[in-house]
Amino acid sequence: MIQEDILQSKDFLDLDSSKAGIGAYELAKILFPINRSITGDGVRETLKIISQTLPSLVQYEVPTGTHCFDWEVPKEWNIKNAYLLDPNGKRILDFKNHNLHVVGYSVPIDKEITLDDLQPHLHSIPEQPSAIPYVTSYYKEQWGFCLEHRQREGLKDGSYRAVIDSSLKQGHMTYGELILPGESKDEILLSTYICHPSMANNELSGPTVTTMLAKWLISQPTLRYTYRIVFIPETIGSICYLSQHMDEMKKNTIAGFNISCVGDNRNYSYLPSRKGNTIADRAAKHVLEHHAANYTQYNFLDRRSDERQYCSIGVDLPVVTVARTLYWHYPEYHTSLDDLTVITPEGLGGGYMAIRRCIECLEENAIMITTMPCEPQFGKRGLFPTLSKGKGSTATVLGKLTAMDLLNLWAYCDGENDLLSIASKINVPLWDLLPAIKALNEQGLLISKI
């Protein structure tokens, strides 16, 4: 199988955008059919498949009823089957055809019911008649079916039979965690969620791109920072995880990324942390300005995912969301239309690369300090054109850098600006400055202070 080649490949030292996009897409295809929720066997199966690519991923189980701040872990939900028979006994909805047909966390039911009584249990979207909506009821026990609005409109009066063969019992909530130790105890958090059933951009793009990022990080010879990578159910998962790890996370986390909706190929998005000016924010903005100049900047008020918890008062981690088209802002969101045609290898690869660039910026960032006043004589060091031409020159002197880029880099290495800030000031991607930093370091002209 093609995905095995890619997913099991040992050669990830240069996991570029293209390879990562294909790898993520292949993994998404495998995971798509599984019925996931905030608890249950679908989560376990999902994590098991990801573990095949990331063997060091550890799976944790948290018992029902565990207290997590103001919340507690709910009962575990599993479902074997569900269907709706029409008055003629025809099976008109079947969970086996699409797992969105059942309201998530529906209690078991087997009942004859008139159409009138059934209607409050049916969910559809009049504005999107061919979409099955994604509906859940985690914290109030009820049941329901979701269906295309055009199908709903064709339902005739009469007696229906509603069958949901689910269970809601004491059990566990499952999550995955992968810690990659770096030279420093300071951590970067990558968080994504594995609680959404069969939808692609929201949310198989998150776990699959995070898997690729983990593979790339594992392949690096050394890591400056420690990486905490979590695959959790949304909201209750992050609240539970925070309740168990908050002290160490508040102490160590220098930046974090909530990874969601990173798979379509239409747009890029940035949603700031609550504070808005953390190093994670600075890295995200710098990267997107060069990686995707037309990206959309959202407001913290637009948050709808686990940044809500990571950026809560009292937690306030420096966590941002770097996404492709953001949740709520694409038409297929939270419906059956968010299928494997919405995400693409290019889309996933672009999302991967945006976050990888952020990580690279953080890994390479340092305070820069020059060692002499006035400009160095770059010419005698081969870093300046020897001939001063009539109309100036835009020739590059080092990698993608012109002589003026080099002078501009030099102009801000005053010990007050870090490289991220300098790169933004001089309008050059940080990653393009790295050869110059290396050269200037080697020539003793520049000191990097981490």
Next chain:
Amino acid sequence: MIQEDILQSKDFLDLDSSKAGIGAYELAKILFPINRSITGDGVRETLKIISQTLPSLVQYEVPTGTHCFDWEVPKEWNIKNAYLLDPNGKRILDFKNHNLHVVGYSVPIDKEITLDDLQPHLHSIPEQPSAIPYVTSYYKEQWGFCLEHRQREGLKDGSYRAVIDSSLKQGHMTYGELILPGESKDEILLSTYICHPSMANNELSGPTVTTMLAKWLISQPTLRYTYRIVFIPETIGSICYLSQHMDEMKKNTIAGFNISCVGDNRNYSYLPSRKGNTIADRAAKHVLEHHAANYTQYNFLDRRSDERQYCSIGVDLPVVTVARTLYWHYPEYHTSLDDLTVITPEGLGGGYMAIRRCIECLEENAIMITTMPCEPQFGKRGLFPTLSKGKGSTATVLGKLTAMDLLNLWAYCDGENDLLSIASKINVPLWDLLPAIKALNEQGLLISKI
């Protein structure tokens, strides 16, 4: 009389925009014909009428010659009659027809005079030929008449007789003051002026709307702040008042509003304090953004009223002007065209409500502090939808607030932001947040720190 019903009504516990607008308009109709100036019996009569609605208003008299910083209280000016006879003996201008016909503070005169010699004493506006201009000469003894330019152009050569039966003598300057004690010694200042003769928006809107605000404040069960409400002549009045009360005002005033031009129904205006970022400025901007999104923000350089004194260096009170169409910026300004058709009950009611909202914001403002990390489980408290629907929900969960408004409110209760700042950040009027604050307080999720 209709105004008596309204003005004497005891039922002002909910003095809404509509009632207040009618009350102010009726009061303006009564006050309109009176000839006011910075001194004289017109001021006394005006204050007496206002006292019928605000019995606790105290009237003060300051003797001519009293020193007030660089100024001194001028002589008292009163006028019985004034007219101009043309060469045929026809009375072509008469003070009794319109008190703007005489230059304010004109010295007495009874004189035969040729048209040529008369011209320097005549004032009209070529660009507004049907308007009588408003002209004064408080500090240089002279005399003059004001008239419509179209009338002036018809004047024929010959001998005129100019009669002004006025008096300019040792006397007093009169002002009114109303102190409403609150729980705190900290004060809010409301200042308006009662020195303009028969003009409506500038300036009967100010004293009449201020009267309505005072009635509303008096009707409140408790007031957090003490209110200092002054009805004074412009410039010399505020300078004199400041010279007598500066220490206590500088010590106690947390916010103030210069109330002028609050009666037409065309626009809203905000003119900042000298410092520009006081809590009065923050309240004014927050209120107008929600009360009148298209309001005009002026610069402090545009000030032309008593903010000039309240915001002077050495005084520097946190005083702003919240107005309808601002002085200088509407065509009828400072002419006879500024009559009772320029102001309307709707206009006055809107001006009243804008300032009342500012006061409410100040009364309710506090630092907000959450009591737990991560989001509370609002759902189990009935403050969140139990069903998570496919495309999200914009349903309100408390008053006008959606679940997301509630989460956003929560997100900034970090002990660093006051409610005014939070309301601005999350784009919800402060007054709509009050039910949520109450609920969260009651559930122990939030502490308000005044």
Next chain:
Amino acid sequence: MIQEDILQSKDFLDLDSSKAGIGAYELAKILFPINRSITGDGVRETLKIISQTLPSLVQYEVPTGTHCFDWEVPKEWNIKNAYLLDPNGKRILDFKNHNLHVVGYSVPIDKEITLDDLQPHLHSIPEQPSAIPYVTSYYKEQWGFCLEHRQREGLKDGSYRAVIDSSLKQGHMTYGELILPGESKDEILLSTYICHPSMANNELSGPTVTTMLAKWLISQPTLRYTYRIVFIPETIGSICYLSQHMDEMKKNTIAGFNISCVGDNRNYSYLPSRKGNTIADRAAKHVLEHHAANYTQYNFLDRRSDERQYCSIGVDLPVVTVARTLYWHYPEYHTSLDDLTVITPEGLGGGYMAIRRCIECLEENAIMITTMPCEPQFGKRGLFPTLSKGKGSTATVLGKLTAMDLLNLWAYCDGENDLLSIASKINVPLWDLLPAIKALNEQGLLISKI
């Protein structure tokens, strides 16, 4: 000769824009033919001619090999003659026709050479076929000729003879310095360069306008600041000068102006210091807003002249560039087209006046403090209209100031704002405020604190 009249005139007490422009233009005409470089006799001759107008200018010689931070003073270059003979022996390029025909710092050569071998030594601009480019090679020994591209395209195969009768030897680098002592040791730096051969805007406008500024400064009865005025070769000159004077300059310099491209009549430009908010920056912006409202504001990244050194890390002087159309941004830049038709007396006069205004702003700047609260009664002091007219008045009460300008000036004299900041806040040129400052000082209403 006309220039003698102007340049030797003793009457510079009011060296206005027009006189200064004519003086600078006449001086530029004299200096234009001289072949200048970063070293050599052309620099000496240029400084000698300027000394005739500024007798106190001192000429310094720095030996070849002198260390200046990362650089050293290069060999001295002089040239007697240079030409190119075509295969027919025709002299097709001659240094005596235009000194741009030789690459600056060309080593001596006398050589038969084929056209193919000659081509790498030829420089022209395809996009500007009638322009001779300005090319130099200060730090790598090579030789070359510059010519119009249309001429180059007509060159035929065959054997050419290239003759450059130059010398490159141990010698000196020459610069000029003029110190004008003021009441304070605090200094203002004026820096311009005298290393460009026959080009007018870049760079004879700089030295000639600087000469006029020096004459104007010398003519002042007193100077508050000491003026350090340097005429140096670009880059190596400023680096060398800084290496010799850095301690005193860092200690004393409160503002500085790099004077370059101040001679055409098309635009005005401002290029900020590295820090961007020094008093030099504030003065430059204030002046240009009133002197040339449509000026172009550049970014520090656009710097191409000696600001590069003055604003280097470790030096970081408050130096800005106030120019007419900036280097690199006009079509004739660094070519033979930048001749005496590009600069005009009006252009030079405008450049002179822009910088003179900056100096005036700095000389007059002070913290302003009022001596009483509330507004003074300007009326009794003759500084306010005695008659308050219907529609307000925009009449001036003092010089170009209206009564409102006066009130606005007053409103910011709080001891926190200097005059430069006040003038910017109230949108009045600082120089128009001087009569009011004088009047308010005299009346004891205002204290200026330097």
